[in-house]
Amino acid sequence: MKGSLYTVITFVRINTKRFFRDRLALFFTIGFPLIFLFVFGGLNSGSGDVSFNVAIINQSDSTFAKDFVKSSEDGKILKVNKEVTTLDAAKEKMTRSELDAAIILPADFGTVKGDAKYPSGEAQIVYTQNNQQSAQALTSILNAQFGAINTKFVQNEVPFTVKQEQLNERSLSAFDYTFAGLLGFAIIGMGIFGPVNVFPELKKMGILRRLSTTPLKVWQYFLATMIGQAVIGLISLAIMFIIAIWIFNLQVVGNWFELGVFIVLGIITILGIGLALGGWAKNERQVAPLANIIVFPMMFLSGTFFPRFLMPEWLQNISAFLPLTPVIDGIRLISTEGKGFIDILPQLGLIGAWMIVIYAIAFKVFRWE
Amino acid sequence: MTAMIVVKDLKKKYDDKQAVDGVSFSVKKGEIFGILGPNGAGKTTTLEMMETLRSIDSGTVTIDGIDVAKNPDKIKRLIGVQPQTPAFQDKTRLTEVIEMFAAAYGVKVDPLQFLRDVDLEDKAKSYVETLSGGQKQRLSITTALVHGPKVFFLDEPTTGLDPQARRHLWELIEHVRDRGISVIMTTHYMDEAEILCDRIAVMDNGKIVAIDTPKNLIKQLLARGFSKKQHVEQANLEDVFIDLTGKDLREGS
Numbered sequence: 001m002k003g004s005l006y007t008v009i010t011f012v013r014i015n016t017k018r019f020f021r022d023r024l025a026l027f028f029t030i031g032f033p034l035i036f037l038f039v040f041g042g043l044n045s046g047s048g049d050v051s052f053n054v055a056i057i058n059q060s061d062s063t064f065a066k067d068f069v070k071s072s073e074d075g076k077i078l079k080v081n082k083e084v085t086t087l088d089a090a091k092e093k094m095t096r097s098e099l100d101a102a103i104i105l106p107a108d109f110g111t112v113k114g115d116a117k118y119p120s121g122e123a124q125i126v127y128t129q130n131n132q133q134s135a136q137a138l139t140s141i142l143n144a145q146f147g148a149i150n151t152k153f154v155q156n157e158v159p160f161t162v163k164q165e166q167l168n169e170r171s172l173s174a175f176d177y178t179f180a181g182l183l184g185f186a187i188i189g190m191g192i193f194g195p196v197n198v199f200p201e202l203k204k205m206g207i208l209r210r211l212s213t214t215p216l217k218v219w220q221y222f223l224a225t226m227i228g229q230a231v232i233g234l235i236s237l238a239i240m241f242i243i244a245i246w247i248f249n250l251q252v253v254g255n256w257f258e259l260g261v262f263i264v265l266g267i268i269t270i271l272g273i274g275l276a277l278g279g280w281a282k283n284e285r286q287v288a289p290l291a292n293i294i295v296f297p298m299m300f301l302s303g304t305f306f307p308r309f310l311m312p313e314w315l316q317n318i319s320a321f322l323p324l325t326p327v328i329d330g331i332r333l334i335s336t337e338g339k340g341f342i343d344i345l346p347q348l349g350l351i352g353a354w355m356i357v358i359y360a361i362a363f364k365v366f367r368w369e
Numbered sequence: 370m371t372a373m374i375v376v377k378d379l380k381k382k383y384d385d386k387q388a389v390d391g392v393s394f395s396v397k398k399g400e401i402f403g404i405l406g407p408n409g410a411g412k413t414t415t416l417e418m419m420e421t422l423r424s425i426d427s428g429t430v431t432i433d434g435i436d437v438a439k440n441p442d443k444i445k446r447l448i449g450v451q452p453q454t455p456a457f458q459d460k461t462r463l464t465e466v467i468e469m470f471a472a473a474y475g476v477k478v479d480p481l482q483f484l485r486d487v488d489l490e491d492k493a494k495s496y497v498e499t500l501s502g503g504q505k506q507r508l509s510i511t512t513a514l515v516h517g518p519k520v521f522f523l524d525e526p527t528t529g530l531d532p533q534a535r536r537h538l539w540e541l542i543e544h545v546r547d548r549g550i551s552v553i554m555t556t557h558y559m560d561e562a563e564i565l566c567d568r569i570a571v572m573d574n575g576k577i578v579a580i581d582t583p584k585n586l587i588k589q590l591l592a593r594g595f596s597k598k599q600h601v602e603q604a605n606l607e608d609v610f611i612d613l614t615g616k617d618l619r620e621g622s
Contacts, residue, residue: 003475007472010468014461014469017465022459202458206454209422210456213448215473215474
């Protein structure tokens, strides 16, 4: 037994060193998920506020109009494109969907007309066909703003009003879901595509066959691969966490130790799929289609790129049982919702069950050549 | 001398082709035993059954008194195997290759010692992908010996090597034999078999058609009245080549 462990540890040590010497492997394991993190993180940043891309074309000289433009530019609801000053320029941008709508303040906007005591005016919202919804929402927003302004000038009885109150409960942001999904993506990348690419190559070169003339056992080889992947995976995911916390304001409220243990379990489970596929395949051509059939549906259905709650209920019920789903859910529950192992027993149980099934298959179908 | 390997009536069938058809021979301790034969004669299949890589249909192989079919794990510790085209995972240093193979047997060795045995000490820290074909063969030989086996199998070890590298490899194989290890090798080169092998078996169609020392086989042929047509030169082209280019091993061979 002591010799067996020495075997495993030596394989882990040397293979991990080899990994860090291989720039291509480093890129695909660590760099590639980071690119996705930046893309999706960038898309989701500030997603808590609804914002419209608009141009404000101010044709009026009134102080009211100027103040209105300034407060709109400073506010969070509108994202004002300051470069667009003419209607033609706005139209061009709208046809390319770079702008949702243009707000036109006519020349008499905000001036005091006749013998009125207060300024008045009619703002115009122009939009193209494909932006009807944005324009309607924008109209409501402006109506509400003008309503508030109007009450300052004209005293009116307002029988029905709405009052806002912010709760102190922390809610999940879209990024929390995206981030857990991206971790799942990284785990799939190294756990499945790693062995699926490497094993057939090792077989082709006769390296596994040469190993099979030694007393090395399949379990030793698998265990060495698992430990190596867990180490590399933890490093890769740690870098993702650091960047998510540092740049995208991810708030991790859970226990780091439990998170680490859970991630290792997830990595090992998903790696089993890669070991089964790569261990079974005689060559790349045999395994590539099968790997794609398994990986891509699982990737989308388990909530890697968009959260599962967006799916129809029947699909959610099915996708809940895929091996990647409890991994992604568990990571999110621990890291951003602060749950402990006891709270995520269903996820742990499902992962455990999958681990047994996957590794039973992996050991059964493995071949050295 | 006692027999290290005893092969009795070994058979293997693929679909409806009898690849190995009743092969029997024995190999003594510390001899180089060559298996010759055209492609498809069943050499590699015979070797693979002896190496535990392929199941045995019928017949027995015993190595050092242990049955290969019954005790494959024990056999694996007794044998070292050199594949036809040695390959190693890239980005691995030579010392690490040796450490890993030793670890596969659960032992810890001094990698430099094993590299010294095959004149690769100065390459110790290099990655395997920088080695030439001959250097890979030598590394492969030394990795097959990390656990101190009693039997060493080589499958066409010198195919594709230049004459200098071949000669160097022959010396290495003789050193292995001189340490008391039984060497079993296949080859397509008759000069190699004649110079290197203590005894050879000639296989054809899954059967052994002749088995003896190279000298005796030649004598038997001459006794049957065979004579070569052409005039025998005192030297051949390889002698010229070695005379012109020397025996020194080249960089990259």
